[in-house]
Amino acid sequence: MKKGLFGSVMTSVLAASMLAGCSSAAAPAATAAAASVDSKSASEYDTCTIRFDWWGGDTRHAATQKAVDAFMKKYPGITVEVNFGAWTDWETARALEYQSGTGSDLTQINYSWISDYDADGNTFLDLNTESSIIDLTQYDSTLLKTCEDSKGQLAGIPLAVTGRTFYWNKTTFTKAGISTPTSLDELLAAGKTFKEKLGDDYYPLELGEYDRMLLVSFYLQAQTGEPIIDASGKLTVTQDQLKDGLDFIQKLEDNHVIPTLATIAGDGNVTLNENPKFIDGHYAGVFEWDSAPAKYIKNLGEGQELVVGGELKGLGDKATGVSDKVSMLFAITKTSEHPHEAAMLLNYLVNDEEGVTILGSERGIPSSKAAYDILDKAGKIDKTVAAAHKAVMDADPMSFSPLFDNAKLKGTSAAYTTIFDAVSYGKQSTEEGAKALYQAYMEVCKN
Amino acid sequence: MSKFKKFAKNNIGFFFCLPWLIGFLVFKLYPFCSSLFYSFTDYNLFKGMTQFTLKNYINVFANDTERTALLVTFKYAFMTVPLKLVFALFIAYILNFKIKGVNFFRTAYYIPSILGGSVAIAVLWKALFKDDGVIHTLFALFGASSPSFLSDPGWALFIICLLRVWQFGSAMVIFLAALKGVPNDLYEAASIDGAGKWKQFFSITVPLITPVIFYNLVTQLVQAFQEFNGPFIITQGGPLNSTTLMSLLIYNNAFKIYDMGKASAQAWVLFVILMIFTLIAFWSQKHWVYYQDEGR
């Protein structure tokens, strides 16, 4: 190692950079605006520029931009700079922004982002302080409670509540001569009928790895009467119960209700709505969020019809097992310099008649009572989505914990994928799978 | 002042490398040192760090998933690098001759590299290798049955390797540039002496371009160990983690779980492995690489 000027320069730069890295490795910068209650009314505001970001598809981008333009017209002086994109990798960029304190004033967040990025309550503003601007009375108070962070602050305004339900390809079921299933028993019977009447490559339902875990959670919740992860983050089921759930999925496979994960991979590793076997009716059932039937209906082949099936009865005797969650929220970052104006934009988009009408049901069926009434009267709520949503709500759903979607559990190479693959491919028994699943949960849950 | 002038005269090269040095100190040093630092901690981007630990490094070898990923990465690199180099050199050599339409051929062979990580490749590769896809149909035409590439853990890595080897265009272009530096009169003299094309290739071409072969060997090895796109978009690391390369785990840890400690340790293990391979390669140079500027 050459000593001398060069060497000493290098060592000191090295040392300096490590120390610099050390300090920024600490908790995220929280140059918080005053957390006192905002008492200005909606008619007094500063001339300023605020940033607003969201993710979505084309129609949502178009509608939101239109709403933002209308807002700027209504309140001249406030300039809104927008940022939007598709969901893929959106979270990465936003997470870094939240961490470094440069997030947008108003931001659209996913349900799990509160526990992931606002664990200490320093990232998102407590919206109770903006209650004079944002009409919180339009929301169910128990719903608002689920949007609180660990310090009891209201981290975001829920935009919509969503849950999973079943949709069936009526055409295929008619071809098999049976009606679409409404209970677990009927579904099991349908598996047999499909195999006999239609052939080996017809299945009444298709479930990927995450879908399977969700259905297992429904199944277990129906038997225990409690959400699988409770509100405090504890896992409420035992390893044996998880094994029971995995056996349940195995039963579905064995009874020709669902194709094996190997079959689905062989189909081309595509999402169900892009799978040719779904498009031409071979896979006749979908387990999907109530807000998302559109992409299936759009892709379905000629002459096929997808109908809302509602929940499956008979998963257990203590409850229906169905759970729902807040699909997305609007939050204001704590580092925002104009929380008042950001709150005005927020309220405009979720409660104001003009904003709500322009946005329509682009973010699902609104949780705000006012918004719902406005859209309902204008007939702007999609019929299929409304029917699916009703099916979910009628089943008296429990609340979904954001920990269920934790990155260690859900995602590429994460626990759900690895474990359900191993069991379906026969590499692990349901016993071993349950053990691995339980261990994975223990890493994430607060037990 | 004259001391500086003396220094400058004896070390002109240093001033040519000055841009690099500035760039290194300003843009690279801090991120590198940060990640090395994190690797010895349990630093989570949103939860901070609580302790120093060697656990991350130990887990790369002790944890089943991580160890398997390391093995798969080795397998992947050693399957693709030799094949890619051979194809690239072979095709570059052929395309160096005067062939009608050589420009079109060269562009055609480079197209796969241009398509690169495009979304189209993902869709296409899956469509080619799925159970009733193009490849399966081709096999059926010849009366054979093809394995289920996308669902058979024994075959999935194969199609990822195929994707990489198919994209040999960039290595080919570099070889083309190198071949241009081989003077034509050498070939002419050899022809007159009666040497055939193959003898010319091995006796003239190869020795003269060993520096570039060396470059491609090292860089292809480095890129193979860091490959991410292919397995991510086509098989998502499956089935049964048979295509989970180390880079997928690093990506997950860095951008989804935000466990920077773990991600950094995994990355630095790759760093050490590549460092070792490169050192070996550099040491081996004296046996097979000839540089024309040193008269070795």
Add this chain to the structure above:
Amino acid sequence: MTTAVKTISDSQKKIRNRRIRSTVIRYVVLILVGIIMIYPLIWMIGATFKTNSEIFTSLNPFPSNPTLQGYIDAMANYGGKINIWLAMLNTYKFVIPEVIFTLISCTLTAYGFSRFEFKGRNIMFTLMLAMLFLPQVVLNVPQYMMYQKWGWVGSELYLPLWVPSMFATESYFVFMLVQFLRNIPRDLDEAAKIDGCNAMQILIKIIVPMLMPAIVSCALFKFMWSSNNFMGPLLYVNKPAYYPATIFVKLSMDSDAGFNWNRILAISLISILPNITVFFLAQNQFVDGISAGGVKG
């Protein structure tokens, strides 16, 4: 004067036939392999004219009911903020500076490393190579923190994307140029030095012309890699009007809402056309012509 030979001897005929046969075989092999190489591009072009269901269900690269809807949708302009042409222009706003700066800084650095001995050269060379070994992924977060401290995040001049290229941060190219440089004999350098050229003049007048194929390769690769850069713009560009093509392609790929692949593929196709064109045009660098003879002894 010799008289023209009217008949060709048998052995000469055999040689000619063998040559014709080997030429034919050569072309057949080249064309067959070529088809395998460009099949995906053909498929992609065909797919831009197909509907979603046809893309997923049919194996035929050619559409049965061609539709222009993909291209029509590709022209969408997201409320007037960004469209495909603006996106591509944005891409080149930072790609072209990147390429130019990379070529200059990497050539200077490679020259320094390969032609000179100086204090610390080996350490610096090792460090330069070592930069290659660490996956970029783990550097993204610290780099983001660094750029954010400097206020470069969200820069409308795309600062984090091209400023580093002024400082030879692309080790792949420095290494490549070093290898090519070391293959250029020093005779001409010496001759020029005797003629009174200084180091910079030797570089510009002697080295660079002989290094041209390698430099052009670097330019091509940098052009391609930079125009395909997704992570960089994702983290550092946060205004839609400044989105480059890589981000623009993914704008409408929302899996919740479902999307049309013909449109995505149309946008992808349009955005790689410049890459193909640039490569095709750069071909004359690889054809016999400039400095093909190398150094005559």
